[in-house]
Amino acid sequence: MGLLEIGALLLLLMLLMLSGGVWIAMTLAIVGWVGQAFFTTTLPGKNLFSAFWETTASWELAALPLFIWMGEVLYRTRLSEQMFDGLSPWLSRIPGRLMHTTVLGCGIFGSVSGSSAATCATIAKVALPELERRGYNRDLALGSLAAAGGLGILIPPSITMVVYAVAADASVIRLFLAGFLPGFMLMGLFSAYIAWWSLRHPDQVPAPDAPTTLAEKLRRSGSLIPCGLLIVFIVWVLVAGIATATECAAFGVLGSLVIAAAGRQLTWKNFWEGLTGATRVSCMIMFILAGAAFLTKTMAFTGIPRELAEQVIAMNLSPYQLIAVLVVVYLVMGTALDGISMIVLTSAVVLPMIQKAGFDLVWFGIFIILLIEIAEVTPPVGFNLFVLQNMTGVDSNRIAKVTVPFFICMLVAIVLITVFPGIVTGLPNWFMGAEL
Template sequence: MSDVAITTLLVVALFALLGSGVWIGLTLAGVAWIGMELFSSRPAGDAMAVTVWGAASSWTLTALPLFIWMGEILFRTRLSESMFRGLAPWVDRLPGRLLHTNVIGCTIFAAVSGSSAATCATIGKMSLPELAKRGYPEDITVGSLAGAGTLGLLIPPSIIMIVYGVTADVSIARLFVAGIFPGMVLAALFSGYIAVWAMLNRDRIPPPDAPMTFAAKLAESRHLIPVMLLIGGVLGSIYAGIATATEAAAVGVVGALVLSAAQGSLTRATFRESLLGATRLYCMIALILAGAAFLTLAMGYIGLPRNLAAFISSLGLSPFMLMVALAAFYVLLGCFLDGISMVVLTMGVILPTVQAAGFDMIWFGVFIVIVVEMAQITPPVGFNLFVLQGMTGRQMPWIARVTMPFFFLMCAMVLLLWFFPQIATWLPSKM
């Protein structure tokens, strides 16, 4: 069968299983099984067992449940309420008011976790209940969280950047530095959209609180101290070289427990609820990860990513059209694979083409991260969409629809990066 026919068959199988109500992780594994049984000579059962065990026993992924538990502790004690109370006076006069806390929170936490799923889940655990309690509309709340959660891949430290740096033989330190400005610009685009949306939908935004003096705002900011101490402890342990990202996640859990106990809001019940809540959410995410890992293996055996990449390389496109084609290619690939797998499976074929086109490898690394971010919120396998579906109980088409404006903002970011490459290259050039 041709690659087009194989792809069509797998897409139909994917939507059929999802539409029948099968769990997402089992759906991904089922599609992978179909692909390997029909189009590969390797036994599917053996491959699934090895792959699922490898995905479940990854040391790097240990950080994810720990960061989720940290978010649960913050959510179930008074720490998340304190964070919103400290931020509210400073954003209350901006169009959109507390909706900006999704972007601000994700931007800050992205520098802690390096994971899109962890950023989305942790900030979502704090912001979704607080914003709902204050009367903010659910569509823009969930959409902005899905979009801003992708910043975990762009703002260093970033797992995707490490994988790209190793594959393309590029300095990882320079890649990390290159991601700072684009991350800030993308966060500004998200906040700008929220402001415009709020001005066009004034009736849907809760009224502002009573005006406060500057001194009163500073006084309210004291409520930010516990959360800032927690973030400082996690970030500081990473950048001081004391802890890895996984160990820093454990520091975050211990810090959240200590701070909530000091506040008097940590009880036996809240501890138990936070632990069970984190376990339930991570089990959902882990099942999806296992299914995605098996699907990635199946795609590799079938050869679809390599064949599609080779096809794009053979078209002889201009640099700009090559950039557009690659963006579309990675977004399409994101419908089936996770970000790391996309980079690993395609770089060997794509890199000679982009080097021949004269692309700066640091710039291209940032470009790859942004288009992988776009894939994180692209159905049917957009990972942030799955995380939010598990947290909100909403259907995937609804979540994809409210997230779509932020997908287009990322498209705009890709164009900005093309016309103003200095956004990514200026800071690394000063190293």
């Protein structure tokens, strides 16, 4: 049996188990075990242990439960409600109104967390209950949260960008600068779709608030001060070099607790409920991450990703044909691998092809990041889908369905940066000069 046939068989097994209601993390681990036990000569038990340990012992992953705890504090102490009250008069004239807060919140928080999972989980915890309480369409909220959560790896700083920079021997600073304009462009595409959908379905959007004067808007904007101070504080400790991106999470929790206590909204009850809620969500996400890491090891041992890349080489394609085929290849790999693994397992084969075709390696880094974002919302292993499923109880296939329009927005973004590469390379070239 060929490697691609083995990959198709494992994918089919995964789909059958997920459709049968097996836990997501268990499904990933079982498929990984089957792949190693029957199609490799390695020891699956040893690799299972190492995959679970390496994943959960990660220093970068320490930020995840802390950011989720910060979101729980905002949710349980009415700070999030105050934030929405402050935004409401300013967004009342925009089609979609407060629905745009999912995109805006993910964009801002993503610039701090650098993690797709942390961004998706935290903003979902804060925004989703408020949007549902105010009568906004739940499907649109879920779709926008699943897609916009990926902004955490596109808007710097980003752990995934650092991994790519090491693999490609590219400048981390140039990659960080290259991520800003595509990130803002993608936020604009998401918001444009929300506005268009809201105009098409006016009956599913709450009625706008009564017109207010500028003085009233400014007065109500005072509700934004607590959350605004928290965001500024987190960004400041990062930019000032006081904390790393991971340590910012601890400062975020500290800041949210201090602000809640200062506003006399923090009690022992909501403190304990927030802590236990963050623990449950964090354990769920880490369990899934560990299962995905074990499945990634299986893919590496079988050599399926490298086989896919070598199949592309054998086609002898033109530059833009190569890009089109790589889009398909990475989308296929995204159904079974996390983003960092996609980079690590294919870089040795794909990067020489890209250089030979004449593409800028920094541009290709953003190209891959966008494809990884798409992988986050692609069944059966779309990680943001799993996060939202476990937080809301909505089936991941349902969430995937309502995310399709945002999926298309991300494909449009890939087309735009391919046709107009200056969207990616313009900012780093302007700040640092063009590379020779």
